[in-house]
Amino acid sequence: MSWLSDKFSNILSGESSKESPSWQWFYRLGSPRWFYQRSGQWLPWLSLAALLVLAIGLVWGLAFAPEDAKQGNSFRIIYIHVPAAFLAQSGYFIMAIAGAIGLIWKMKISYMVMKAAAPIGAVLTFIALFTGAVWGKPTWGAYWVWDARITSMLILLFLYAGVMALQYAYHSVDAASKASAILALVGTVNIPIINKSVDWWYTLHQPATIKLTSAPSMHMDMFMPLLVMIVGFYLFYAVALILHTRNEILRRERKTSWVRELVTAKAGG
Amino acid sequence: MASQAARKMDSGFAAWLRRDLLLAYRRSGEVASPVIFFIMVSTLIPLGLTPEAAQLEKVAAGMIWVMALLATLLSMDGLFTSDYQDGSLEQMLITPQLLPLPLLGKIAAHWLTTGLPLTLVSPLLGLMMSLPSVGYLPLVCSLALGTACLSLVGAVGAALTVSLRKGGLLLSLLVMPLYMPVIIFGTATVSYAVDGLNWLPPLAILGAMFAASVALCPLAAAGALRVTASN
Numbered sequence: 160m161s162w163l164s165d166k167f168s169n170i171l172s173g174e175s176s177k178e179s180p181s182w183q184w185f186y187r188l189g190s191p192r193w194f195y196q197r198s199g200q201w202l203p204w205l206s207l208a209a210l211l212v213l214a215i216g217l218v219w220g221l222a223f224a225p226e227d228a229k230q231g232n233s234f235r236i237i238y239i240h241v242p243a244a245f246l247a248q249s250g251y252f253i254m255a256i257a258g259a260i261g262l263i264w265k266m267k268i269s270y271m272v273m274k275a276a277a278p279i280g281a282v283l284t285f286i287a288l289f290t291g292a293v294w295g296k297p298t299w300g301a302y303w304v305w306d307a308r309i310t311s312m313l314i315l316l317f318l319y320a321g322v323m324a325l326q327y328a329y330h331s332v333d334a335a336s337k338a339s340a341i342l343a344l345v346g347t348v349n350i351p352i353i354n355k356s357v358d359w360w361y362t363l364h365q366p367a368t369i370k371l372t373s374a375p376s377m378h379m380d381m382f383m384p385l386l387v388m389i390v391g392f393y394l395f396y397a398v399a400l401i402l403h404t405r406n407e408i409l410r411r412e413r414k415t416s417w418v419r420e421l422v423t424a425k426a427g428g
Numbered sequence: 429m430a431s432q433a434a435r436k437m438d439s440g441f442a443a444w445l446r447r448d449l450l451l452a453y454r455r456s457g458e459v460a461s462p463v464i465f466f467i468m469v470s471t472l473i474p475l476g477l478t479p480e481a482a483q484l485e486k487v488a489a490g491m492i493w494v495m496a497l498l499a500t501l502l503s504m505d506g507l508f509t510s511d512y513q514d515g516s517l518e519q520m521l522i523t524p525q526l527l528p529l530p531l532l533g534k535i536a537a538h539w540l541t542t543g544l545p546l547t548l549v550s551p552l553l554g555l556m557m558s559l560p561s562v563g564y565l566p567l568v569c570s571l572a573l574g575t576a577c578l579s580l581v582g583a584v585g586a587a588l589t590v591s592l593r594k595g596g597l598l599l600s601l602l603v604m605p606l607y608m609p610v611i612i613f614g615t616a617t618v619s620y621a622v623d624g625l626n627w628l629p630p631l632a633i634l635g636a637m638f639a640a641s642v643a644l645c646p647l648a649a650a651g652a653l654r655v656t657a658s659n
Contacts, residue, residue: 262651317605324601328592329656337655338588342602345584345648348640349606 188264191408192417194273198401205401216391221383227381233297236290239386242392244287247315248350250280251398254322255347258340268404270336271411273343274326279396281319288312307320318346332411438441440529443534450536458506462499463545469495470553481558488557489567489618493611495553496546496571497578501603503542504582505596507534508653512590517588517657527653528646535583535646543575563618566627573634577610580641587652610637 187193220238228235254276260269291309292302301307322339329335412418452459473491474484511517520530550571551564559567566569585603589595621627 188477314605314608317601321602321605324598325588328589328595334655338652341584341648341652341655342588345581345606345644348644350610 182235189264189268191268191271191412192415194268195405195408198405202398205394206398209391209398212387212391212394216384216387220388224381224384225378230298233294236294237381238388240287240290240294241385242389243283244312245389246392246396247284247287247312249393250276250283251315251318251343252347252348253400254280255343261336262340262344268408270340271407272400272404273340274336275400275407277319277323277339279324279399279403281316281323283396284312284316284319288316315350318349321346323378337404349366360378370393436486438574440525441533444530444533447538448534449540452537452541459541459545460631462503462542463549465502466495466546466549467553469498470556473557484557485560488554488559489622490615492553492559492567493571493574493614493618496550496575497607497611499546500542500575500578500582501600501607502536504579504586504603505599506537507583507586508657509595510588512657516591517653521653522569527650531583531649531653532642532646535579535649538583539576539579543579544571546575547571559618560622562624563622566617566621566631569631570614570634573631573638574610574614577634577637577641578607580638580645581606581610584645584648584652586613587649588656590653591656610634613637625627 162185216238221235226232254273257269257273257276260266261273288309291312295304296302322343325339325342326335329338409418409422470491473487477487478484508517511520521527521529547568550567554567556562582599582603585599585606586595588602589599592598613633616630617627617634620630
């Protein structure tokens with residue numbers, strides 16, 4: 160344990176422990192230039208993997224999975240709806256954790272990741288709500304029900320909207336990053352409370368929403384493609400996050416020499 | 429000696445509490461406005477919705493809670509603005525004391541001048557909205573705890589938007605989603621009591637939210653002020 164406390168006190172006192180190679184990746188990760196170059200190498204492979212997994216999942220889910228006994232083919236929207244809802248929530252934690260890393264270790268790159276994560280998460284939340292509404296009409300007979308889970312997703316959308324609004328409210332990039340990181344962290348406390356409220360609030364209105372904990376009740380032939388789609392959505396999320404972050408890096412570092420060289424090289428060659 | 433040390437210890441909290449209460453006392457017209465807003469909007473509901481007692485009874489608790497939330501939100505905007513404009517906020521930021529304690533004093537003063545009056549007026553509104561009599565005590569208890577949560581959480585939003593020119597609207601956008609759990613359990617406390625259920629569990633959750641907010645919100649607000657007020 161002593162090595163751990165050594166590292167920790169190094170971090171707290173702001174000394175970079177450059178002499179220990181095991182931590183170098185962590186400090187290198189903080190450099191936008193290093194991240195830009197390295198992520199450029201990852202991107203083609205990651206995009207290919209995302210495309211492949213999503214294609215497999217979609218074809219499997221939409222064409223080969225058995226029809227639902229009660230809902231017929233309309234259940235197939237699950238293959239978009241559930242992964243989107245999944246990523247919408249993990250995306251919030253990714254954003255908040257990136258914000259926390261930025262506040263604690265003052266890493267420039269993590270603020271950029273945080274800013275990039277907000278619109279992606281908001282869009283995924285919107286997709287989850289939209290597909291839920293489309294699915295709700297044939298199964299529940301209504302586009303919108305004030306069910307605890309649906310309402311909590313709407314609140315999640317508002318939380319994302321708040322972080323994005325705060326990002327654009329400040330002229331100073333530094334203040335915008337720190338302020339929205341604080342907001343994202345405060346919002347994290349909110350999420351478990353909202354999820355818990357499913358148990359107490361409007362218990363009468365609790366139509367079965369699919370949870371992964373109840374997965375065994377789902378037929379394996381239906382569940383496997385769902386799992387593939389969730390993995391595919393995670394990969395897609397990683398690709399989208401990296402692309403947005405790279406964009407943000409170029410915007411914020413546009414005055415540095417390496418970005419200028421990069422842009423002029425691209426334009427010239 | 430001991431009392432002197434004690435005075436030094438809590439001077440941050442007590443001094444800012446006393447100062448803000450004094451300021452509120454000297455501007456008592458402004459202090460009354462959230463309560464007047466609270467009462468006036470509640471008058472709109474029977475006019476706009478229905479004057480029938482049987483129907484009002486159903487929406488009474490939720491409406492009173494929504495009004496209390498809006499009234500708090502309206503008053504939240506001013507928590508730091510005058511201090512920011514006259515420079516006393518910067519004085520607060522550069523004092524060697526721990527920042528969260530004076531902030532807690534300011535928030536306590538805010539609750540004493542908005543949340544507490546709203547809580548005290550609420551039985552009257554409950555009467556006007558024909559809330560069943562079993563609902564009064566839960567309403568007062570839940571509002572007392574809940575409005576304190578609203579003040580604490582709202583202070584974080586106010587700190588995040590203090591230096592922005594049109595911070596008020598943004599403040600409500602940021603803070604409203606964070607208020608939703610409070611209103612969920614606040615109304616649950618009252619409706620459980622009206623339905624004849626045990627209303628202590630939702631009240632206990634409100635209490636837990638209050639405890640967590642007291643511990644965390646002054647810290648978050650202090651961090652936010654250091655970022656935004658120096659900007």
